[in-house]
Amino acid sequence: MKDNATFAAAEVAARLLAWYGRCGRDLPWRQTRDPYRIWLSEVMLQQTGVATVIPYYERFLQRFADVNELAAATVDEVIELWAGLGYYSRARNLHAAACQLVAEPGGRFPSDLQELMALPGIGRSTAGAILSIAFDKKAPILDGNVRRVLIRLYAVDEPPRAASVEKFLWQRAEELTSAERPHDYAQAIMDLGATVCTPRNPDCQVCPLVSLCQANHLGLAGELPRRQPRKAVPLVRQVALLLERNGEFLVRKRPLQGMLAGLWEFPSREVTDGQPASAAAAELLAELVLSGRLYELGQVGHAYSHFRLEVAVFQVAVTDHLAVGQVAEGQPSLWLPTIDLAELALHGAHKKVWALLASPN
Ligand code: SF4
Secondary structure (H helix, E strand, C coil): CCCCCCCCHHHHHHHHHHHHHHHCCCCHHHHCCCHHHHHHHHHHHCCCCHHHHHHHHHHHHHHCCCHHHHHHCCHHHHHHHHCCCCCCHHHHHHHHHHHHHHHCCCCCCCCCHHHHHCCCCCCHHHHHHHHHHHHCCCCCCCCHHHHHHHHHHCCCCCCCCCHHHHHHHHHHHHHHCCCCCHHHHHHHHHHHHHHCCCCCCCCHHHCCCCCCCHHHHCCCCCCCCCCCCCCCCCEEEEEEEEEEECCEEEEEECCCCCCCCCCEECCEEECCCCCCHHHHHHHHHHHCCCECCEEEEEEEEEECCCCEEEEEEEEEECCECCCHHHHCCCCCEEEEEHHHHCCCCECHHHHHHHHHHHCCC
16 A cells, blocks of 8 residues: 655644644543543443443443442443443453453553553554553554544545555554644544544535545545445344243343353344244243243344344243243343343343334334
């Protein structure tokens, strides 16, 4: 990849900083230099928008005011507070990193790139954000917003995740970052991506970089970044059972390791190739040592990053059952009334399963 830009890096930083002074957003994590709070906000923002993050951020800090309180909690408590934000590995990594930090002699928060990147869940861009925002150190950032701005600024007309593009963008991010005001620069370029150079319909008219931007000159602003060629996403079919007994429903907790660890769900299992969903549901009922008539409620879909899930949902009024311990299969299981289910940390796909009962059409 070649840098065909005709402008000086310092010009970009100067324009961004002037714009940030006029238009920067006032966000809760902007009122602090506490690295714990900056870290928390950056992790929450990794795959989630600002409006969704704000209430989670505030609740989280009310419960875990500092890294010691976070480390002292159980991973279950952390996941419960995270429920609904998605990408739960972020919560588990946050907790694991907090435990690692408090175990260090002195318990100080690292202000070095390599030390930060050695913590679970902190990649180069998050480490760069913590260093620049909390410690005012020059460190490049390449989160989704910054990536989009740079791809347009340099008119990168190639698949955005290609290794050559990745290398090119990190080099440009490094060059552009202000050495004098890294704290403000980091927030300025993130804000520009979030509010002006948006994924659809970038508002180039008000952009401080418009006269430098190569995508704008080439009429490509709305077309870049190009779409990354998609790999075929496999489909996984499941059945889930809404088992009802005396107004209560059976839920079980997922193991603490692996996907959606520690979250709750209704009993479910995969449907094998060619198997009717009703047959898989009957097998699952038998595995649980329960009996009752299966009534098919409908189907829900849920997209994960590496597969698509299709869940056929069956309701069963349980007529015969054994003790809870015998349906648990080694995982904690509970019969809960609907009022408690509303509070439970169900994972996203099974929130949809539960919603189906309220609106079966
Ligand atoms: S001019 Fe338009 S495309 Fe270029 S950086 Fe600004 S908003 Fe983005």
